[in-house]
Amino acid sequence: MSDFDTVLGLGDDVLIAAQRLAEWTSRAHDLEEDIALSNIALDLLGQARALLTHAGHLEGAGRDEDALAFLRDDRQFRNVLLVELPRGDFATTIVRLLFLSARLWERYTRLSQGEDATLAAIAAKAVKETAYHLDHAAQWTIRLGDGTEESHARAQRAVDEQWPYTFELTGESGRQAWLDRVVPVLDKATLTRPDPDPAFRPGGGRDGLHSEHLGYLLAEMQHLHRSHPGATW
Amino acid sequence: MSDFDTVLGLGDDVLIAAQRLAEWTSRAHDLEEDIALSNIALDLLGQARALLTHAGHLEGAGRDEDALAFLRDDRQFRNVLLVELPRGDFATTIVRLLFLSARLWERYTRLSQGEDATLAAIAAKAVKETAYHLDHAAQWTIRLGDGTEESHARAQRAVDEQWPYTFELTGESGRQAWLDRVVPVLDKATLTRPDPDPAFRPGGGRDGLHSEHLGYLLAEMQHLHRSHPGATW
């Protein structure tokens, strides 16, 4: 994979995650959590902007963050499938954030020590934000898992349904570090860790092979921008 | 109102109604009803295509059915609000179809006797289709209203929530004929007819003042078309 592909894939991960997370705005169970989720969405969106801008530079074809976000079709998006799945309930959102943040923390930590100085600076800022997101998601996972019978069932379902998508997220090489971070949280949350080696491991996002959900997300996200070709906002 | 506005408004009514109704495809409670709802959506879509094509001719600015359907913003759509409201449950859909078809039947009957020969031909075909839609909706309204406790409650809620939108649909002059058609069905369905003179009478659709729901519908409907400017499909 070229540097462009790597940065674009990461940028798309956080862009789509931000778009999904922002769907919670004005819908969370209390004001504090509404603010927390918006805040995380804002962090992810900020990361996406920096990464897509940088990807555009690496590509050298004159595409800026908006060209990349609003003028690609879904076959050209490079995010992992996990982030494009429907928002689901709060347990789904929290478990997804746990899974995603654990992976992002590893990636940003590594990138912050890399040779690409611009990327290292983006990652150094992002790693701090991600540590907070990871902590927030872990605390809530524990609360939901070890809360009521209903919240436990919802959290377990959220884990079971999204677990297969984490193989694409971590890759083979990132798996162990990710497990080391996630499994203790699941344990503490009294949640059962799913089959470590399932047959169902959906993927393809890095090659632009997405689920049917992404197209609808992009239609909503891009419609206005595409309705006014060339306009400045 | 010019002839263009009249035909455009009617065309938009049935286009948006068709788009909403088609959301049921593969989701109805049985195969027979899945087919019936698709069939009605197809009829409405066919009417929309004929009406928008005719509106384009009346306008004389070279806009065809697709230019009118896919390249207008929501402030330029002229449908009544009733048809753009979220699909809701089956009771909502059926009651909306009852309300809409009762009005369309009157309008098409009148237009089929009008001086515009093209429009009269469109209306003459549509009036037959509409008679079937009206009957289908009436039969189901009665079944739901006089079915179980749950279906009665859902049907009553569907009536109550959508009733305020029928004032825009019928206008002052079309009200009595519409009531004569709808009220006997509600009676037979053991449903209570809501306040005949409520303060809440949302409107504005004919002036392009819509609810917040239309924008999302159009984003989904238009995104692909707008993503390929000038393309032929």
Add this chain to the structure above:
Amino acid sequence: DAEESEFEAIIAADKKIEPRDAMPEAYRKTLIRQMAQHAHSEIIGMQPEGNWISRAPSLSRKAILLAKVQDEAGHGLYLYAAAETLGVDRDELYEQLLNGRQKYSSIFNYPTLTWADVGAIGWLVDGAAIVNQVPLCRCSYGPYARAMIRVCKEESFHQRQGFQSLYVLARGTAAQREMAQDAVNRWWYPSLAMFGPPDADSTHSQQSMEWKIKRYSNDELRQRFVDMTVQQAGVLGLELPDPELRWNAERGHYDYTQPDYDELMRVVKGDGPCNRQRMANRTAAVRDGEWVRKAAAAYARKQQEVAA
């Protein structure tokens, strides 16, 4: 015994078994399984194409697609009705679909990612279905054979529409052409896999051939589909994504690369990209519709009571 020999005589004479005729239990079971799977495929098959109804790029394409998906529901109806002549009822068959004991065609577990997929499904998937189904119009079980005649007529209409839709894309803008080629690339091998495992690994086949339910082997039908499709691809001006594809004058057929049968087995077992989504949607439709079915039943009961 007498019943058995009468059944065998009808089969031997290439006549039709009708519901009132005696038939071996295994024949009946095989037919129910096959018709149910076929009916379920029509119903589940509404989802991948239905995915594009709201986003179709022109009103005429929207109407064509909506009508097509509606036809699939209609095919489901014919086929469930044909299966019901064997003494099962539709609700039982639904139940078996939902609990996973009966399958549907694996092809519908792939996602429709772009508009061109609708065209590719029409051309390739319906094309493969027709090759599979035309011989079924001569199937030994009368109601199934007659249902297939209606189905095939409509399917070939759909196949032409799919072809025509891709034809327009292939001659459209660069982006449209690319979209069309990409869709063909993705749907080609899954379409080949629709004919099932290679003959050597195919269970059920031999007995079905003897009963004249099946007329040709999986590999024969697959070859027929390849030969037919290569020609059409030429007309479309699109490539089939197989570098080994070439005319073999000796065989009088095109040589081609086999699809990945391990992938097929994974998808059949439930681990394709969209199995979970398709079943979740179907289950939700059944669950969300329960109150309506109950209301309709309650109303019908009341009407009967009034009439009595």
Add this chain to the structure above:
Amino acid sequence: DAEESEFEAIIAADKKIEPRDAMPEAYRKTLIRQMAQHAHSEIIGMQPEGNWISRAPSLSRKAILLAKVQDEAGHGLYLYAAAETLGVDRDELYEQLLNGRQKYSSIFNYPTLTWADVGAIGWLVDGAAIVNQVPLCRCSYGPYARAMIRVCKEESFHQRQGFQSLYVLARGTAAQREMAQDAVNRWWYPSLAMFGPPDADSTHSQQSMEWKIKRYSNDELRQRFVDMTVQQAGVLGLELPDPELRWNAERGHYDYTQPDYDELMRVVKGDGPCNRQRMANRTAAVRDGEWVRKAAAAYARKQQEVAA
């Protein structure tokens, strides 16, 4: 009595009443009503703008809008906290919002139809809010005054962002310019109505002035807003939709057409275009979040038991 005269002395001296101070029950009730209404307005006000987060036309605008809506939630928090110093709790106030006994600003019962509405809300609605709220920074009740200082600072930031967003549209394509003008046309009169009924019809006002909760009358504030906004409209290059709007040298103010107060009353009473939708969304959020709140409470209880 002594308590009463101490309260009146503090008011007369333009000092602050603090939560520990004695205060007339009517003062307390008025403040709770006003602060709750203000807090509810922030929360409900998240919806019309939140409507465009997913569709914002650039990533920078998306970030600005998301941050703004988040700030509104923050304002809600400050204001509920300020109200809580008077011995009510947030859940009680939520309850009163949901059952309709407490109101929120009627402006949020209008739909955001286009992207330009986000700019118009920032410029006009936040602009009107600031004119209303700046005097509240000197309100006699300390916690409210201090909350308003923070709120006003952020609101004026939002107002500049809204102005800047409209400025770009007004200088953009013809369609963008039209969109901006249309939004201003629709939001102008509802913004004027935000200051409440004319002084002649205003209940509560006199007592609130005496208590130094309110510092200026509705009409004074409305005039201040008009005067300020006319200037800014000139900079934007957009028209305010009032043909009667003109400088009155004698009064030293702009003359303008009053908003439709009958419409205002209809919206206040619950019959605006979006009242039902806003309340339904809020109710759904509360209902859908119930299991989460219960889970958090159950977990906290378990932790306390472990600690004990």
